[in-house]
Amino acid sequence: xxxxxxxxxxxxxxxxxxxxxxxxxxxxxxxxxxxxxxxxxxxxxxxxxxxxxxxxxxxxxxxxxxxxxxxxxxxxxxxxxxxxxxxxxxxxxxxxxxxxxxxxxxxxxxxxxxxxxxxxxxxxxxxxxxxxxxxxxxxxxxxxxxxxxxxxxxxxxxxxxxxxxxxxxxxxxxxxxxxxxxxxxxxxxxxxxxxxxxxxxxxxxxxxxxxxxxxxxxxxxxxxxxxxxxxxxxxxxxxxxxxxxxxxxxxxxxxxxxxxxxxxxx
Numbered sequence: 227x228x229x230x231x232x233x234x235x236x237x238x239x240x241x242x243x244x245x246x247x248x249x250x251x252x253x254x255x256x257x258x259x260x261x262x263x264x265x266x267x268x269x270x271x272x273x274x275x276x277x278x279x280x281x282x283x284x285x286x287x288x289x290x291x292x293x294x295x296x297x298x299x300x301x302x303x304x305x306x307x308x309x310x311x312x313x314x315x316x317x318x319x320x321x322x323x324x325x326x327x328x329x330x331x332x333x334x335x336x337x338x339x340x341x342x343x344x345x346x347x348x349x350x351x352x353x354x355x356x357x358x359x360x361x362x363x364x365x366x367x368x369x370x371x372x373x374x375x376x377x378x379x380x381x382x383x384x385x386x387x388x389x390x391x392x393x394x395x396x397x398x399x400x401x402x403x404x405x406x407x408x409x410x411x412x413x414x415x416x417x418x419x420x421x422x423x424x425x426x427x428x429x430x431x432x433x434x435x436x437x438x439x440x441x442x443x444x445x446x447x448x449x450x451x452x453x454x455x456x457x458x459x460x461x462x463x464x465x466x467x468x469x470x471x472x473x474x475x476x477x478x479x480x481x482x483x484x485x486x487x488x489x490x491x492x
Contacts, residue, residue: 390425
């Protein structure tokens with residue numbers, strides 16, 4: 227192992243254990259959540275339809291400054307898409323206002339970015355966001371985790387793995403859903419392993435298109451993942467729905483995949 231990889235491993239361990247906010251998953255699993263970052267329109271128009279066809283909903287982490295933009299991920303969401311998300315029962319979560327990395331600014335400035343993004347969602351929709359958040363680029367620092375974590379229902383990164391038996395609400399683990407059907411075996415393995423452990427598996431992607439970006443997936447791969455989750459004993463839930471259950475005593479949560487009220491942080 228090189229010195230650089232050793233330092234990276236030490237940093238990751240520190241970020242994993244420091245400033246954690248852990249809750250027991252208990253017997254709530256297996257659970258699978260599908261999340262989309264930024265978000266490109268295709269994630270809702272194509273990805274949202276795939277989820278709805280199976281009776282499921284997704285979590286959309288919106289960086290409001292990207293609204294109406296076009297970049298390497300394709301066309302991004304429009305204002306009307308925010309209303310569609312709420313109308314269709316998906317979860318609208320935050321991703322900062324300007325899609326800013328926590329590594330590029332101070333923790334205080336980053337906290338202001340997070341707050342600005344949440345206010346913008348409320349101003350545009352007339353409703354508060356769900357209180358759940360995803361770090362842009364997956365970039366997390368110790369100061370950012372310490373500073374923004376307590377004010378949010380949850381914060382999600384991009385470190386792979388399963389959430390459980392204890393869940394760190396300040397740094398949820400998530401697994402990329404990138405590529406085409408060549409990734410289907412990997413996806414199937416994750417769903418089966420999550421089922422075996424009774425844990426919480428979170429997938430994340432960006433655009434959903436036949437000619438997807440390197441950070442997105444094809445409709446075929448997303449449908450494979452959703453179908454595999456539906457065929458398993460897993461409940462497919464939004465992040466907000468899982469957080470709603472985590473507020474309840476273990477053993478008293480509902481054991482159905484029906485939509486629960488969107489979690490709002492007290």
